[in-house]
Amino acid sequence: MNVAQPQYDRARLTPGIVHIGVGNFHRAHMAVYLDDLFALGESHDWAILGAGVRPADAAMRSALKTQNCLSTVIELDPQGRRARRGGAMVDFIEVDPSNAPLIKAMCRPEIRIVSMTVTEGGYFIDPATGELDPTKPEIVADSRNPDRPATAFGAIIAALRSRRAAGIPPFAVLSCDNLRSNGHCARAATVGLARLSDSSLADWIASNVSFPNTMVDRITPATGTRERAMAAAFGLAEDPAPVTCEPFRQWVMEDQFPSGRPALEKVGVVFTDRVHAFETMKIRILNGGHAIIAYPAGIKSIEYVHEATANQTITAFLDRVLTNEILPIVPPPAGQDLFEYQRQTLKRFRNPEIADTVRRLCFDGSNRQPQFIIPSIRDNLDKGVMPRGLILESALWCRYCYGIDERGQTIEPNDPCWNALTAAARAAKENPERWIGMRTIYGELADNRQFVGAFADALHLVWSQGVNAAMLRYLENTVR
Structure with a gap:
């Protein structure tokens, strides 16, 4: 059975995005859109550096690093399954409890977008207020140890602090989670956590960092024995983390990227102020x-x-x-x-x-x-x-x-x-x-x-x- 390979020279890609939370949805959604875009010969300076803040992310890093960060994506079409090897990710940052390698990567000037799929619980938002819940143990810990944050948002704040000090423009923070007004949630989490330890930095983030709202959609089952058997049928039995997904996909977002963005409108992404x-x-x-x-x-x-x-x-x-x-x-x-x-x-x-x-x-x-x-x-x-x-x-x-x-x-x-x-x-x-x-x-x-x-x-x-x-x-x- 045929497996589509990247239609571009991966050695010529350079990173422009750090993505936190390299799960199945990310690899079947954002990474696929970028894979399609790179195949058009476009935006080759927007490759992905994978990242994570949980122990499980280290296992994903190990799995993907063994195959040069390629991802197997199998579309489950009733008319026939289709497999591809996506190459939009060029490296996976070391996963460390202090998040020092992640913070260092986000400080690189060429990183202009930090995106994430950290699930709803990873935003620590109080549903009654729509604001950060400062009583969450993870938030309390990060507010007391801002230089050794354990959460994704704590790491983002630490990187923004360093970029501000170095005179490097801030990156855009792009939520790809299935949350209503996910950009607003990301902003509330980032500004709210920063304010617990550094109100001046919080004000700077609120005034200078963009948090575009997005709407994402694609059904992506968890990987188990069934999904690995599908990969094996395509001759990819050695892949420990194949992704399966439905043929349908949709991505809608606000066009708020002060430091630039990939030309995703060329592969079907809708940019609108009415997300x-x-x-x-x-x-x-x-x-x-x-x-x-x-x-x-x-x-x-x-x-x-x-x-x-x-x-x-x-x-x-x-x-x-x-x-x-x-x-x-x-x-x-x-x-x-x-x-x-x-x-x-x-x-x-x-x-x-x-x-x-x-x-x-x-x-x-x-x-x-x-x-x-x-x-x-x-x-x-x-x-x-x-x-x-x-x-x-x-x-x-x-x-x-x-x-x-x-x-x-x-x-x-x-x-x-x-x-x-x-x-x-x-x-x-x-x-x-x-x-x-x-x-x-x-x-x-x-x-x-x-x-x-x-x-x-x-x-x-x-x-x-x-x-x-x-x-x-x-x-x-x-x-x-």
């Missing part, structure tokens, strides 16, 4: 769509997402809720057809090659529902529309958190707040207001008597007649 509009589209349609199919599938003991989409009732429920209750409240970004995006979303869900699990989609509803579902409910109510499909979805989440599926099997804990959710779900079987009363999730909706009544009706229907009957009742009473 939030793309975020809303993705969160409401893609992430909201995931939630709409996840909980009925989870209650019905369906294991994989593509199996859930093979269930006609679940798919019809998804289509109706998206069409009637979500698309009408999503402002379309410029150049985007929401119905085409909806069609593409369902195609992605149906891809059996991904083997995405329903359990993964059900995970962390206490955090995801307030982001992906509750805003759509609220927007419909503000327009005078009772979104009974979204309310049914919320009732199905409650039913899932009861902890026993329709076959009588235990649903293993699947949320950081699982015990509290299960207690509320069991109380809500007799008194639905016990569920809606979780104000950290539902907020002022708990005071909306019409909403509370509609939720109670939906939950009663789920319990009395079952998941399938509840979805069919909704479909019978609505028109596409």
Whole structure:
């Protein structure tokens, strides 16, 4: 089987980016875009230096250094898998507890962007305020030892401090994490941590460093036995860390790079000052769509997402809720057809090659529902529309958190707040207001008597007649 190789001379690449957090998503997303760009003969001074701040990053460094920092990326297209060896990364910085090698690399004048995929928890943001949580142990430690930081943001601050002292212009800080307003989160983390030890530096960072917002999207499964077997089928059995991903990818960002950037618009990246509009589209349609199919599938003991989409009732429920209750409240970004995006979303869900699990989609509803579902409910109510499909979805989440599926099997804990959710779900079987009363999730909706009544009706229907009957009742009473 053929494996595409880098279509450029890697020896002629020079680094312009330090990327912190070289996981599967980065190697299937940002690194692939740059690989495509370098193949056009463009931006060869924007290669990547990989980096990390966790012990696990050292293992990734070891794996990639043995193969000259090449990454195997396998696209899981139902029409046929395609493999490539990406060469956008030219080195991987030594991983050290003090982060001294990382800080030194970020001080190099040719480094003009520091990007990251450090997961949501790596930003240490208080969701209630949107600002840095100064009580996190990692933040306390870095504020007391700014010269030996353990976090990515502590290392970034140390590098910016050195660059300022040396008269070197600051780099842009580019978040590639799947967070809403991720640039704002990166700015809050950086400025907030700096202010705990050096208010003057914090002010300088706030005035001089850019933090572009981005929207990133590509499903990238974890690497396991299945993925290594795929690599072996392409003759790459020696690669310990191959990446698999869906064919679809999207990257949208603000064009705020004072020291320059690679010409990524030539390989499909969208630069816009309306990243939030793309975020809303993705969160409401893609992430909201995931939630709409996840909980009925989870209650019905369906294991994989593509199996859930093979269930006609679940798919019809998804289509109706998206069409009637979500698309009408999503402002379309410029150049985007929401119905085409909806069609593409369902195609992605149906891809059996991904083997995405329903359990993964059900995970962390206490955090995801307030982001992906509750805003759509609220927007419909503000327009005078009772979104009974979204309310049914919320009732199905409650039913899932009861902890026993329709076959009588235990649903293993699947949320950081699982015990509290299960207690509320069991109380809500007799008194639905016990569920809606979780104000950290539902907020002022708990005071909306019409909403509370509609939720109670939906939950009663789920319990009395079952998941399938509840979805069919909704479909019978609505028109596409």
